[in-house]
Amino acid sequence: STPSTPAPVEAEVVEVGAGRPEDVSRVAARLRGAIVLATPSGATLDEVIYNFYRTPALANELKAAGAAALLIASDKQNTMLYTAPVDFNTSGRLAPLPSLNIAREDVGLLQRLAAGRQKPRVRLDVQNKIGGAFESTNVIGEIVGRERPDEIIVVGAHLDSNDLGPGALDNAAGSGAVMEAARAIKALGLQPRRTIRFVLFMGEEEGMLGSLAYVRRHQDEMDRTVAAIIMDVGAGRPLGWFSMGRTDLDEQLRELMKPLAHLGVSVIEHAAFAATDNAPFMAEGVPNLILLQDESSYFPVHHTIADTTDKVVPRDYAAAVATVTATAYAIADQANRFGRRMTAAEVKKMAAETKVDEQWRAAGIWK
Numbered sequence: 001s002t003p004s005t006p007a008p009v010e011a012e013v014v015e016v017g018a019g020r021p022e023d024v025s026r027v028a029a030r031l032r033g034a035i036v037l038a039t040p041s042g043a044t045l046d047e048v049i050y051n052f053y054r055t056p057a058l059a060n061e062l063k064a065a066g067a068a069a070l071l072i073a074s075d076k077q078n079t080m081l082y083t084a085p086v087d088f089n090t091s092g093r094l095a096p097l098p099s100l101n102i103a104r105e106d107v108g109l110l111q112r113l114a115a116g117r118q119k120p121r122v123r124l125d126v127q128n129k130i131g132g133a134f135e136s137t138n139v140i141g142e143i144v145g146r147e148r149p150d151e152i153i154v155v156g157a158h159l160d161s162n163d164l165g166p167g168a169l170d171n172a173a174g175s176g177a178v179m180e181a182a183r184a185i186k187a188l189g190l191q192p193r194r195t196i197r198f199v200l201f202m203g204e205e206e207g208m209l210g211s212l213a214y215v216r217r218h219q220d221e222m223d224r225t226v227a228a229i230i231m232d233v234g235a236g237r238p239l240g241w242f243s244m245g246r247t248d249l250d251e252q253l254r255e256l257m258k259p260l261a262h263l264g265v266s267v268i269e270h271a272a273f274a275a276t277d278n279a280p281f282m283a284e285g286v287p288n289l290i291l292l293q294d295e296s297s298y299f300p301v302h303h304t305i306a307d308t309t310d311k312v313v314p315r316d317y318a319a320a321v322a323t324v325t326a327t328a329y330a331i332a333d334q335a336n337r338f339g340r341r342m343t344a345a346e347v348k349k350m351a352a353e354t355k356v357d358e359q360w361r362a363a364g365i366w367k
Contacts, residue, residue, distance in 0.1 A: 001085045002099045002128055009068050009098075010123040011035045013110055019058045019072075024065075032066035035122050039073040039107060042082065043299060045233070049275045053362045056087040056095070063096040069124055070099040079103040080304045083163035085206060098126045136160075136202040138210045143185055145194040145332065152195045152221060153332045154228040155181055155324065156211070156277055158204030165307040169298055172309075173317060174231035175200050181325040192332035194226060201277045204232075207363055211277035215284060227338050228281035228288040229328050234302075236294035237316035238323040240267030243289060244282050245350045249339050253289075256327050263319045267292055272350070274359035282356070283365050285342030291324055 014030045017023035019038035024031075038058060042048045055072070062070055074082040081103060086095035113120040139159065145151065157174030161167025182198045203209030215222070240257065243249050250268055257265050269292050273279075278288040294316070301307045331338045342350065351357035351366075360366040 001087060001094050002126065003094045003097070004128045005069065005098050005124055005126045008123060008125040009035070010121055011068050013037050013071070013114070013120045013122055014067075015039070015111070015114070016058075016062075019054060021061075024058065024061050028065060031062060034067050035069045035071060035124065036062050036067045037071045037073065037102070037107065037110060040075070042075040042302075045273075045275075045295060045299075046271075048299070048302070049273045049359070052084070052275055053359050055099075056362065059086055059095050059097060059099055067097060069097055069126075070095075071102045071122070072099065073107040074101050074104050076104065076300065076304050076306075079105050080301075080306055081164060083165065083303050094130070098124060100124070100126065136210070138202055138214055139200040140197060141182060142195055142197040143182070143191065145196075146191045147193045149195050150224050151193075151337070152197050152225050153328055153338075154197050154199055154225060154281070155328045156199040156201055156228065157231045158202070158210065158277055159200040160202055160205050161307070162205040162303050164305045165303050166305070166309075167307055168309045169234035169307050169311055170302055171204070171232050173235035173312065173320075177231045177321045177324050180321050181328060184325055185329055190329065190333075192329055193334070194332040196328055196332050204277055208274075208277055208279055208365075211280045212365065215280040222284045222286060223341055225281070225284075225286045225341075227331050228278055228286055229291075229324060229331075230276055230278040230288065231291045231320070231324055232276040233291065233293045233295060234298035235312040235317040235320060236297055237313075238263060238265050238291055238293055238320045240265055240269065240292045241289045241327075242269045242271060242292050244278060245270060245272035245354045245356065246287060246339070246342075249287060252338055256330055259330075260323055260326060263323060265323050272354035272356040274356055274363055274365060279356075279360065279363065279365060283347065283351075283360055285344070285347045287339035287341075289327075291320060293320055 014034040015037045018040045040051045081101045086099045110120045157178045158171050201210030281288040
């Protein structure tokens, strides 16, 4: 999502640390005409999400300050590049200035030169060709409920991957889990009280396009959508659930996790974030869960060329799939409805308290 340089550009490199607002302010007087180097950390989920929504603002600030280009340091090892849209947004717009990822080893070289009182310079010649718009399609199947077929549990994951990444963990693992959940329930001849709808969303990496389109198209079903269960944190062993700012679900989640205790499933994490396909459901007040997993094998290769199938540990992945399947079926089959849809006022309050409203606006979910 980077524009080309109008011609080759050579300039002094100016560091802005992690690229936070205070980092930019510190060197504001040196930015005009410079090639700017930002070194954000992406070692944790919180940091990755912050970077998703900070990077477009950083690029706009640098453009306004007259910078020539932005280099974003990869947080990965062994010269691996990290790739993601500069602007994680439904608009499809390009970054405001040429923006490139750079290997951490090359960052180290530039920093050593600067520490030796040299002024490193970089020459960039970016020629990027952007294709036209095209359509992609969500893939949907369902097992219709036997008693309350109009009440729906969505079990979803995104089918697309990102740029360089083959996408084994992000997110073939999630898509495979959705398909296996459907296969297992069907093979066992089970028909839950409520409908389970299995959805493979497209365009998540560009800004949750598939899930946004789904929610808009199925707006009249939101009151009847009991829960949205999403898997998008790799193939690691299951630990519990992200409840996305919902403390009112705790009691029911604890009951749902009891049969899965032997798998180590016991944690409820209340953090709320808009970085995958749960976000459009969260904005509608629908109870939405993301499987909480061991991330130790995920973030070292997240959005890189090393996101390959050898990173999947079958035993851990099987436990994650079993957790998603069992939880989805239990929610669909239990006598009482799982949670409730929050009112617009409640959603607004929760979003402000968790600051997820800022992410929704940045992503184009909220105006």
